[in-house]
Amino acid sequence: MDEKKLELISPEMAKLMVKQIFNKHNIKKEDFSKISKEEKERLKELAQNFKSEVDALLKNETNQKSEDKVKKEKLKHKDETPKKMSLKDKIRQKRRRK
Numbered sequence: 001m002d003e004k005k006l007e008l009i010s011p012e013m014a015k016l017m018v019k020q021i022f023n024k025h026n027i028k029k030e031d032f033s034k035i036s037k038e039e040k041e042r043l044k045e046l047a048q049n050f051k052s053e054v055d056a057l058l059k060n061e062t063n064q065k066s067e068d069k070v071k072k073e074k075l076k077h078k079d080e081t082p083k084k085m086s087l088k089d090k091i092r093q094k095r096r097r098k
Helices: 003-024 037-079 086-096
Strands: none
Touching: 003 037
């Protein structure tokens, strides 16, 4: 995925997750003001940590995919190596050269 797309998705996903957590614990909008500044800062730090972990996982995934692609290409080239020719094929090849 493009990083631009990830930036667009991340806030929406974060809002959804926070909303689900608040619903799970029966926290209403009126209760939001009761959260201290320190707790808000901790939540922001957690969100940044999650974002960095997700970025690292995505980077690892793309690296893994590129490594897999390289391995597949190597296997393809191994399969394309010349096979042993039968006696008929050798004779045909010699006749063509003449």
